[in-house]
Amino acid sequence: MGNLPFLISALVLISSGLICAQIEQCDRYDPTSCPVSNGFAQTCTCQPFGGGCWCGCPTESYMWERECYPKPGEIGAPCTSTATCSLLPNTRCHPDNGVCACNPDYYPADDAKSCLLKPVQLGDSCSMEANCDALEGTICAGGSNSCECAEGLLPNWERTMCTKKAGKVGDICSDLNPCDDIAASDCVSSGEGETSCQCSEKYVPSQPHEERCVPTKIGLRCWEGGASCENIRGASCFGREEESICLCLWNVPTIDLTGCETA
Known part of the structure; x- marks a missing residue:
């Protein structure tokens, strides 16, 4: 009966098709390694089992009909x-x-x-079949195998599409595509997850193409060639560039500050 644990272990090993060449090296206190005598003929880790050891196939292989085969x-x-x-x-x-x-x-x-x-946002892994088609303005970059903006385009806030640089009121914007080129505008949310460039308070889009935001009252900041005073009757943009404001130079402001009139 003293050899029973050893015999049980040997039977387990034989039935699995994987035999430790030096089974006496494996015991319950010191699991070691042993070469596999068939299949890969590689070394596998011995685990304590009934006083001997049991070896499974290596990680990169699997057992089929008592043999180890490469996965x-x-x-x-x-x-x-x-x-x-x-x-x-x-x-x-x-x-x-x-x-x-x-x-x-x-x-x-x-x-x-x-x-x-399938990629759902910029940076997701992609391939020829798992392509970036659902993300407008993106490509599957070969170097990184991830969805990136096509040349000259910038990501939106949710990183689900790429658009041209924000250049007029209503254009999509984000932290990486700010409204810097549109004076007196801010990147704001529509409430539906999308963000776009909108005029700051007391400024309105220029007409007819809404390329700029223009002031609506005397005393507001203005920029010649940018946010000029065109919407304020009789007003001019006056002062140093960084401090210029809409003023009535030859007349006086109306009570509501929306225009100039003769005194």
Whole structure:
């Protein structure tokens, strides 16, 4: 009976098809390594079991009919179960044709070593099949294999699309695409998740194309060639560039400060 634990261990090893060449090196107190005598003929980690050890297949292999076989290294390779495709993220062993295939709603990466969801924002991984088509103004950059803005475009606030530089009232804006080129404007939310350049308080869009924001009252900041005083009857933009304001130079302001009139 003294050799029973050893015999049990040996039976387990033989039934698994993986035999430790030096089983006496493996004991319950000092799990070590032993060479596998078939399959990969590689070294696997011994675990304490009944006074001996039990060796499974190496991580990069799987057991089939008491042999170790290499796990598939790319999509489309033959497989016996989903577990055999474990080196390929987001894959399964397809039940119809017995090859490693992408899970539903996933698409192959360009190197065929993983599967990707369709990108939903900038920076997501992409491939020829998991492309960036849903993200307006983006490309799948070859160097990083991620969705990036096409040349000359900038991301919106949610990073779900790329647009041209904000240049007039109503253009999409973000922290990376501010409204700097539109004087007296701010990047504000519409309340539906989108952000756009809108005129600051007491300024309105210029007409007819709304390229600029213009002041509506005497005393507001103005910029010649930018936010001029065109909407205030009789007013002029006066003062040093960084301090200029709309003034009535030859007349007096109306009571509501929306124009100039003769005294």
